[in-house]
Amino acid sequence: MKTLLRQIQDKGFTTASAGAVLLIAAALLVVLIPMFGRGITAVIFTETVEFRRLQKDLHGRGDNEHLARALADAAAVREPIYTMLREFSEGIDTEPLVKQARDVYQKYGEYLNYHNTPKEQYSDYRKQAKDVRDGLVDALESDDRQTVLDDLDAVLKEKDNPAFADSPAMEFFAMAQRYKKIAETVDLSHRAEYLTNLQEVTAAIRQLLGPLPGEPTPPLWMDQYGATRLDMALKARAALLYDEQWISDGPGKPMVKHIIARKEQFAGTPLEPLFDRVEADWDKLLQPRLRIYWQYFFDDWVNSHYFGGVGPEILGTLLLTLMSMCVAIPLGVISAAYLVEYAGDTVWIKIIRMCINTLAGVPSIVYGLFGLAFFVVTIGAIGKPCILAASLTLSILVLPVIIRASEEAIRAVPQTYREASLALGAGKFRTLVLVTLPAAGPGILTGIILSLSRAAGETAPILFTGVVAMGPIPNFGSPSQWLENPGSLFGWLFQPTRALSYGSYDIAVGDRISMLAPHQQFGMAMTLILLTVALNVAAILIRSRLSRKLRGC
Amino acid sequence: MTEVSVQGEKRNRNAAAEFTRPLLLSPSEDLAGYVMGHLGLTILFLITTTSVAAVFLIFYFVIRESLPFFTTGGGAAILARVREFFTDPGWYPSATEPRYGALALIVGSLYVTAGALVVAVPVGLLAGVFLSDIAPFNLRQICKPVIEILAAIPSVAYGFFAVMVLAPWLQTHLGFSSGTNALNASLILAVMALPTIISVSEDAMTAVGREIREASYGLGATRAETIINVVIPAGHSGILAAVILGMMRAIGETMVVWMASGNASRIPSPWWDLSQSIRTMTATIAGDMGETPKDSEHYYALFTVGLTLLLFTFSLNLLSEYLLGKARAGRGRR
Numbered sequence: 001m002k003t004l005l006r007q008i009q010d011k012g013f014t015t016a017s018a019g020a021v022l023l024i025a026a027a028l029l030v031v032l033i034p035m036f037g038r039g040i041t042a043v044i045f046t047e048t049v050e051f052r053r054l055q056k057d058l059h060g061r062g063d064n065e066h067l068a069r070a071l072a073d074a075a076a077v078r079e080p081i082y083t084m085l086r087e088f089s090e091g092i093d094t095e096p097l098v099k100q101a102r103d104v105y106q107k108y109g110e111y112l113n114y115h116n117t118p119k120e121q122y123s124d125y126r127k128q129a130k131d132v133r134d135g136l137v138d139a140l141e142s143d144d145r146q147t148v149l150d151d152l153d154a155v156l157k158e159k160d161n162p163a164f165a166d167s168p169a170m171e172f173f174a175m176a177q178r179y180k181k182i183a184e185t186v187d188l189s190h191r192a193e194y195l196t197n198l199q200e201v202t203a204a205i206r207q208l209l210g211p212l213p214g215e216p217t218p219p220l221w222m223d224q225y226g227a228t229r230l231d232m233a234l235k236a237r238a239a240l241l242y243d244e245q246w247i248s249d250g251p252g253k254p255m256v257k258h259i260i261a262r263k264e265q266f267a268g269t270p271l272e273p274l275f276d277r278v279e280a281d282w283d284k285l286l287q288p289r290l291r292i293y294w295q296y297f298f299d300d301w302v303n304s305h306y307f308g309g310v311g312p313e314i315l316g317t318l319l320l321t322l323m324s325m326c327v328a329i330p331l332g333v334i335s336a337a338y339l340v341e342y343a344g345d346t347v348w349i350k351i352i353r354m355c356i357n358t359l360a361g362v363p364s365i366v367y368g369l370f371g372l373a374f375f376v377v378t379i380g381a382i383g384k385p386c387i388l389a390a391s392l393t394l395s396i397l398v399l400p401v402i403i404r405a406s407e408e409a410i411r412a413v414p415q416t417y418r419e420a421s422l423a424l425g426a427g428k429f430r431t432l433v434l435v436t437l438p439a440a441g442p443g444i445l446t447g448i449i450l451s452l453s454r455a456a457g458e459t460a461p462i463l464f465t466g467v468v469a470m471g472p473i474p475n476f477g478s479p480s481q482w483l484e485n486p487g488s489l490f491g492w493l494f495q496p497t498r499a500l501s502y503g504s505y506d507i508a509v510g511d512r513i514s515m516l517a518p519h520q521q522f523g524m525a526m527t528l529i530l531l532t533v534a535l536n537v538a539a540i541l542i543r544s545r546l547s548r549k550l551r552g553c
Numbered sequence: 554m555t556e557v558s559v560q561g562e563k564r565n566r567n568a569a570a571e572f573t574r575p576l577l578l579s580p581s582e583d584l585a586g587y588v589m590g591h592l593g594l595t596i597l598f599l600i601t602t603t604s605v606a607a608v609f610l611i612f613y614f615v616i617r618e619s620l621p622f623f624t625t626g627g628g629a630a631i632l633a634r635v636r637e638f639f640t641d642p643g644w645y646p647s648a649t650e651p652r653y654g655a656l657a658l659i660v661g662s663l664y665v666t667a668g669a670l671v672v673a674v675p676v677g678l679l680a681g682v683f684l685s686d687i688a689p690f691n692l693r694q695i696c697k698p699v700i701e702i703l704a705a706i707p708s709v710a711y712g713f714f715a716v717m718v719l720a721p722w723l724q725t726h727l728g729f730s731s732g733t734n735a736l737n738a739s740l741i742l743a744v745m746a747l748p749t750i751i752s753v754s755e756d757a758m759t760a761v762g763r764e765i766r767e768a769s770y771g772l773g774a775t776r777a778e779t780i781i782n783v784v785i786p787a788g789h790s791g792i793l794a795a796v797i798l799g800m801m802r803a804i805g806e807t808m809v810v811w812m813a814s815g816n817a818s819r820i821p822s823p824w825w826d827l828s829q830s831i832r833t834m835t836a837t838i839a840g841d842m843g844e845t846p847k848d849s850e851h852y853y854a855l856f857t858v859g860l861t862l863l864l865f866t867f868s869l870n871l872l873s874e875y876l877l878g879k880a881r882a883g884r885g886r887r
Contacts, residue, residue: 006775018683021683024676025696027703028699031714031744334601335603351605357870358608359608361866363804363806363807363862364807365807365838365859366611366862370610372842373614399607453705457706459708459808460807464842504712504713505709505808505811508716508812522717533702535705
């Protein structure tokens with residue numbers, strides 16, 4: 001019995017610890033899968049004709065002729081939709097029509113003046129026109145169908161009146177005709193309801209197809225185009241075809257979501273066929289097709305990341321990490337070599353080792369504070385947050401990582417290598433430079449790659465020392481400027497930059513416009529993870545090759 | 554062809570010159586060699602002391618910028634300021650009568666750290682045991698990169714995950730009013746502390762040595778009994794160091810807590826309710842510093858928070874050093 005218990009305990013313990021490792025692997029997958037799965041949609045997605053138009057307008061990409069043909073195809077199926085919408089909105093949103101009727105009346109007066117109508121005829125004609133206008137305005141402002149129809153009939157009876165022949169007043173009758181058609185089909189008592197729903201439909205169509213014809217061009221790029229991606233188009237289509245309403249069944253009862261088809265809301269009106277039309281002509285309206293938008297990694301943003309890519313962020317991250325490596329690698333490798341090859345076991349060395357460990361344990365935000373107080377505020381030559389200050393801060397942050405990795409790598413070089421070199425007459429320094437360091441090279445490289453990925457991912461140290469969310473791309477100057485003033489070659493060091501890490505923070509929490517485009521948010525985070533994980537995988541591969549080689553000999 | 558042979562000849566001549574050089578150096582050459590050697594060593598030593606300089610500069614500047622927070626009011630005010638900082642739970646720097654009480658921030662930092670450790674320590678130690686004692690070599694070769702990649706994901710990416718994926722999930726599936734809360738931050742911090750805990754504790758347990766395990770097996774103990782009764786007690790200082798290092802990772806973390814903890818500076822009550830928003834020291838520095846003018850009281854107060862954090866991690870670091878040193882000494886004795 002006791003043996004059984006002990007066996008169960010043993011098996012249970014094994015299972016629990018294997019479970020812990022599985023849990024960790026699962027956690028990794030839970031983090032990585034949504035990030036990559038949703039991030040990749042920033043690069044590979046189904047584009048619409050609107051996206052092709054955007055790319056053409058912004059970057060001149062794509063074939064002109066193809067695009068023109070696609071746009072013509074789309075316009076052909078869009079036209080009837082726009083017409084339906086326009087005609088229906090004329091019946092529902094009557095305010096513009098009332099204004100138009102008054103305009104027509106005024107124009108008619110001018111017309112009469114222009115034709116030098118005799119005085120008594122003039123006032124008679126004007127009175128008749130005024131009656132027609134008032135009848136039309138009454139009809140437009142009334143909600144009761146019968147009144148409207150009666151008013152309109154009264155107006156239309158005047159159609160053959162010779163007073164109006166060939167004059168601008170004929171416009172009255174055209175308007176009355178159109179309005180009658182709507183009044184016969186639409187229940188005008190629900191006009192207010194129709195009006196709000198119509199506004200929603202118009203907004204959805206604007207989302208889907210871009211600004212309606214005849215509207216002024218909106219100032220923001222994001223409003224100038226319809227849905228550029230299929231996923232956004234489907235969202236806009238859902239808003240177009242279905243209305244989501246929160247209705248409470250009674251007082252005190254919770255609100256319940258009801259989904260109502262717009263087709264039912266507009267049943268019997270001339271707008272009803274629009275919804276079937278959108279569904280039937282869907283492919284022609286937007287012409288979706290697969291796109292691999294590799295330029296995402298090079299393009300600048302448009303409208304704070306609503307469109308475009310992460311090019312400047314990648315550039316900024318590379319500048320920061322490479323600059324910090326330029327400082328940290330020599331310092332780190334030399335320190336490690338000294339500690340392994342020359343240092344004895346003195347108090348000083350103990351202090352140095354303790355400081356390296358302390359440095360590794362300082363929280364990254366404290367590095368940021370230090371960078372602010374030292375590099376930005378105290379060193380006058382820098383004086384403001386910039387690439388130089390940020391990369392110097394990062395270089396101190398990665399220094400202990402490089403020292404430890406290089407120390408380990410140098411220590412792992414077999415003693416026989418050194419002895420062979422010494423036996424051939426080389427001095428200690430020559431042995432270090434020509435034998436030990438090259439032999440430790442792959443190990444040191446692994447450490448450098450790991451610290452590169454660490455530096456690329458850090459955000460807190462560069463928060464106050466040189467990173468911005470929405471800045472310009474660093475200005476490198478041009479060769480002619482460099483020749484004129486060699487100092488300008490380093491001008492970029494003194495400018496702030498964008499970076500992937502801070503960008504990922506800002507795009508998730510700070511940037512309101514990009515919250516409308518989740519693929520852009522996930523795309524940025526994915527790029528950052530891709531960069532750091534790729535560096536780490538490279539380091540792991542180098543190390544495993546190295547260990548195979550070591551085991552081989 | 555001829556060029557190559559000419560070059561080869563030249564090399565031979567150079568080599569010959571090397572051999573004909575006298576083995577003994579002249580006194581001046583000797584002296585130059587001696588001076589150069591020591592000069593080189595001094596330069597190497599100076600380069601190595603950069604880390605020392607960095608540590609001292611960090612402490613100097615953080616202390617320099619935080620001292621005015623205490624000293625501006627004059628002698629009597631110093632104590633009042635210290636008392637306010639450590640006992641007042643109100644952090645209202647932009648009120649008309651600003652209060653700089655960091656108690657809620659300190660408690661918030663410790664709160665999420667504790668929450669993270671509750672998850673990370675058992676899981677991490679079990680995983681460490683699995684890697685050191687249970688997994689066969691090949692499986693270990695697969696598991697290690699997984700843990701390394703977990704450590705490689707930048708903290709801001711974890712924060713992004715917390716805000717964009719975990720927070721909505723918590724809100725819809727667990728019915729929290731806000732997805733950015735102490736639970737969210739603790740869970741993510743646990744994942745981030747895991748790699749440190751696993752690798753240090755695995756090292757500690759591997760270092761216990763084969764003989765001691767075999768002795769235990771030889772007495773008829775099962776693997777579980779060996780690990781629980783022999784390996785873990787023998788490697789306890791290293792394991793404790795692993796926990797402390799994981800704790801340091803969690804308490805010093807900025808981006809995750811800034812993004813995922815909700816940033817409401819109050820002491821959670823009741824204490825077990827993890828669905829409350831809290832605010833940590835690191836998040837306060839990161840969030841406030843951007844809009845604080847230099848040399849204002851708020852600026853000094855933020856540096857004081859940074860100093861508190863620095864002293865905290867520094868003492869934890871010393872403790873872990875001591876424990877690791879003890880572990881190494883124990884190994885040496887055996």
